[in-house]
Amino acid sequence: MKRIALFSAMALSIGLMGCASNGGGMASAGEDGSTYMTKSFKEVIATSFQAKGSAGLDRLVQTEAQHECSKYDYLGKPLPKDIAARIEKDHYSKVVYPADGQYFGDWKAGLKIAEDGKGMTWNDKPGTPNGGNCINCHQMIPNNPSQGNLGPSLIGYGKTRGNSEQIVKYTWARIYDSTSFNACSQMPPLGASHALTQQQMKDIMALLFDPNSPVNK
Amino acid sequence: MAYPMRMRANIEGDAVVVRVLMTHPEETGLLKDKEGKIIPAHFIQTVTCKNNDKTVLTCDWGTAISKNPFLEFRFKGGKSGDKVTVSWIDNKGDTSTADTTVS
Amino acid sequence: MNQTRRQVMQIGAGAAALGVAASAGLMPSIAQAADAPGWNAQLFEAKSFADVAKIWGGTPTESTDVSIIGPDIAENGAVVPVGVKSNAAGTTALGIVVEKNPTSLVAQFNMTDVSIPNVATRIKMAQTSNVYAVAKVGDKLLFSKKEIKVTLGGCGG
Amino acid sequence: MKKRFIGIAISAAATTSFYALTLGVGLTPTVAHADSYIDMLNQMGGNPAEFNVSAGEKLFKEKRGPNHKSLETCDFGLGPGVLKGAYAQLPRYFADTGKVQDVESRLVTCMETIQGFSKEQIEKDVLKDPFAKNGGNATDIVNLAAYVAHQSDGMPMEVPQNTPQEKLSFENGKKFFWYRAGPYNFSCATCHAENDKQIKISKLPNLSTPDGEKAWVAATWPAYPDSQGVVRTLEWRMNDCMRQQRIAEPKYLSQVVIDLETYMGVMAKGHKILTPSFKR
Numbered sequence: 001m002k003r004i005a006l007f008s009a010m011a012l013s014i015g016l017m018g019c020a021s022n023g024g025g026m027a028s029a030g031e032d033g034s035t036y037m038t039k040s041f042k043e044v045i046a047t048s049f050q051a052k053g054s055a056g057l058d059r060l061v062q063t064e065a066q067h068e069c070s071k072y073d074y075l076g077k078p079l080p081k082d083i084a085a086r087i088e089k090d091h092y093s094k095v096v097y098p099a100d101g102q103y104f105g106d107w108k109a110g111l112k113i114a115e116d117g118k119g120m121t122w123n124d125k126p127g128t129p130n131g132g133n134c135i136n137c138h139q140m141i142p143n144n145p146s147q148g149n150l151g152p153s154l155i156g157y158g159k160t161r162g163n164s165e166q167i168v169k170y171t172w173a174r175i176y177d178s179t180s181f182n183a184c185s186q187m188p189p190l191g192a193s194h195a196l197t198q199q200q201m202k203d204i205m206a207l208l209f210d211p212n213s214p215v216n217k
Numbered sequence: 218m219a220y221p222m223r224m225r226a227n228i229e230g231d232a233v234v235v236r237v238l239m240t241h242p243e244e245t246g247l248l249k250d251k252e253g254k255i256i257p258a259h260f261i262q263t264v265t266c267k268n269n270d271k272t273v274l275t276c277d278w279g280t281a282i283s284k285n286p287f288l289e290f291r292f293k294g295g296k297s298g299d300k301v302t303v304s305w306i307d308n309k310g311d312t313s314t315a316d317t318t319v320s
Numbered sequence: 321m322n323q324t325r326r327q328v329m330q331i332g333a334g335a336a337a338l339g340v341a342a343s344a345g346l347m348p349s350i351a352q353a354a355d356a357p358g359w360n361a362q363l364f365e366a367k368s369f370a371d372v373a374k375i376w377g378g379t380p381t382e383s384t385d386v387s388i389i390g391p392d393i394a395e396n397g398a399v400v401p402v403g404v405k406s407n408a409a410g411t412t413a414l415g416i417v418v419e420k421n422p423t424s425l426v427a428q429f430n431m432t433d434v435s436i437p438n439v440a441t442r443i444k445m446a447q448t449s450n451v452y453a454v455a456k457v458g459d460k461l462l463f464s465k466k467e468i469k470v471t472l473g474g475c476g477g
Numbered sequence: 478m479k480k481r482f483i484g485i486a487i488s489a490a491a492t493t494s495f496y497a498l499t500l501g502v503g504l505t506p507t508v509a510h511a512d513s514y515i516d517m518l519n520q521m522g523g524n525p526a527e528f529n530v531s532a533g534e535k536l537f538k539e540k541r542g543p544n545h546k547s548l549e550t551c552d553f554g555l556g557p558g559v560l561k562g563a564y565a566q567l568p569r570y571f572a573d574t575g576k577v578q579d580v581e582s583r584l585v586t587c588m589e590t591i592q593g594f595s596k597e598q599i600e601k602d603v604l605k606d607p608f609a610k611n612g613g614n615a616t617d618i619v620n621l622a623a624y625v626a627h628q629s630d631g632m633p634m635e636v637p638q639n640t641p642q643e644k645l646s647f648e649n650g651k652k653f654f655w656y657r658a659g660p661y662n663f664s665c666a667t668c669h670a671e672n673d674k675q676i677k678i679s680k681l682p683n684l685s686t687p688d689g690e691k692a693w694v695a696a697t698w699p700a701y702p703d704s705q706g707v708v709r710t711l712e713w714r715m716n717d718c719m720r721q722q723r724i725a726e727p728k729y730l731s732q733v734v735i736d737l738e739t740y741m742g743v744m745a746k747g748h749k750i751l752t753p754s755f756k757r
Binding site: 232243245247262263268271272273274275276277278279280281282283284286287288289290291292293294295306307308309310 | 354355356357358359360363364398399400403418421422423425426427428429430431432434435436438439440441442443444445
């Protein structure tokens with residue numbers, strides 16, 4: 001991910017120290033010596049929000065990955081390799097694969113999920129299925145002008161990659177928690193966050209791999 | 218119900234260009250409200266545009282004019298100080314009229 | 321407008337329009353109240369450019385004398401800016417027609433001897449469609465068309 | 478409201494029109510995005526939010542509250558009653574409140590100090606439900622903000638960075654810009670840190686640097702987003718971004734929103750204000 005330091009002068013004077021290796025939540029983050037989680041910034045976060053709908057105040061509490069990525073992005077520096085590797089390993093170890101070994105559902109259902117941008121906001125009803133938000137950021141369907149480009153194009157995904165066990169499991173893990181491969185991935189961890197059910201993930205997998213899916217046409 | 222309008226009429230070359238912004242819900246009659254009840258159609262049907270007492274343009278509109286309608290039109294023979302008047306009638310018989318001076 | 325005039329209109333143009341709509345087997349959804357004098361309900365119930373043209377009484381011919389401008393892609397079908405213009409001498413009316421709207425005619429602009437056939441407005445589009453600028457010139461209907469894609473922008477959430 | 482009925486470009490040349498601009502410039506985008514749609518609406522003019530500016534002016538000049546006073550002596554940073562250019566320099570630090578305030582926050586201050594509204598009354602009438610429903614009627618505070626902002630229309634954005642408080646507001650805004658949180662792992666930067674990015678068809682401003690693509694978007698609020706059918710302020714934009722970020726709701730006039738406005742205002746430095754503008 002390419003990020004540009006805003007005002008490099010501001011970032012210069014900052015002394016970095018080692019970071020909390022576990023948890024990394026708001027409470028402990030300020031004590032790591034960085035000028036990111038200052039007392040005043042923590043206060044801004046602590047006083048500015050209110051819970052609404054399903055979106056509670058706990059949603060402001062950062063995971064270790066979120067904290068480290070935010071901090072280094074703000075500083076305009078790359079995340080140190082050792083921290084990145086530790087985060088990725090940790091997340092990868094927590095990926096849950098389908099117990100029945102079945103990775104593919106219905107690509108037609110997957111298409112609907114991919115096009116659906118709803119889910120987990122404070123005005124979405126809890127209990128209703130969430131969307132996958134896929135085409136918000138990825139091109140998936142040929143000749144649809146309204147697809148995003150924050151993520152890479154997925155057009156022809158299965159056709160160009162085949163369906164070896166390795167690529168199938170990798171793809172599942174990517175959707176489940178992209179942080180497993182890139183500590184500061186911009187992609188939401190759709191499985192780990194329980195945004196999508198296993199069945200919904202299988203439907204999206206079918207959309208990506210099925211030769212009859214528009215992705216591979 | 219009040220339906221304010223905003224208008225401007227400017228001489229551009231040999232034409233008077235009039236730009237009118239109206240307030241109107243422009244309901245198509247095809248949409249439902251939160252309770253699932255059809256929102257009745259409510260839209261402007263005719264617009265009459267005059268320069269002093271002379272009609273310069275009339276419009277017939279259906280339901281596909283956007284909410285808070287905008288109209289830009291032009292006519293010849295106007296001069297600075299003329300009074301341009303725009304008035305409309307909607308399908309419920311409501312009306313609104315506004316005028317402005319050509320500058 | 322006062323009640324009396326409203327009632328008069330109801331049994332005038334409105335009632336006539338209702339009759340037309342009913343005989344055509346259409347839901348008179350937009351013609352049930354008091355239509356404004358001169359407003360042609362039948363025209364605004366037409367479901368295609370061809371039907372609109374039939375009521376106008378002419379065979380449409382594509383012409384470079386007529387032009388239409390609008391965005392290639394509209395991020396919101398509820399508000400689409402469109403301008404129509406005719407360079408043909410003797411243009412008596414301009415029309416905006418959206419082929420794939422539930423009813424096709426959006427607006428008709430009736431010219432006088434001092435009008436310049438060059439108008440702009442904002443229209444609603446139900447979906448991606450050809451949009452026609454039509455000019456009535458004598459007994460001819462000249463048009464040009466432009467496809468405007470309607471697609472929802474934003475996150476959709 | 479004084480001048481602009483039609484968009485930025487048109488007012489520049491009397492003979493130019495919607496046609497000349499659009500036909501002249503050519504409207505075939507090489508990349509499939511919809512900026513030309515918004516540009517066309519802005520060029521065409523006739524923004525429905527102009528009615529909100531008028532409504533805001535009426536409210537602003539009306540004697541209201543226990544003190545039966547108008548807001549005409551309200552100080553938006555350039556002295557009591559000076560509106561021209563004031564919005565271009567908001568948010569800014571105000572010594573009397575000891576806070577960095579945006580236009581709505583300052584309006585609330587003046588409603589308290591000048592008009593004599595009680596905190597409870599303001600909580601109930603202003604803070605509790607500041608954002609109109611989609612397609613509804615804008616609230617008083619938003620109409621007032623639209624009016625005050627419009628008095629800086631056409632002027633360059635100059636959000637000040639003179640006091641320690643203003644600098645801190647910028648810095649905390651920048652920090653929050655990069656702050657990832659929530660189940661989707663999103664920060665503002667997820668969508669707004671690179672050029673040439675879009676969500677579906679909608680172009681995204683790059684707010685990570687003043688040189689970023691459309692980093693000046695703060696200069697286009699308050700605006701009339703077609704998808705909303707009602708005038709909206711930057712406070713609303715921050716609120717709705719955080720909704721889609723899947724985090725908790727920022728309180729109205731909260732520090733995080735004001736800090737982000739300061740950050741975005743500085744990103745827009747020098748950019749000519751266009752308000753009310755059209756948005757998607």
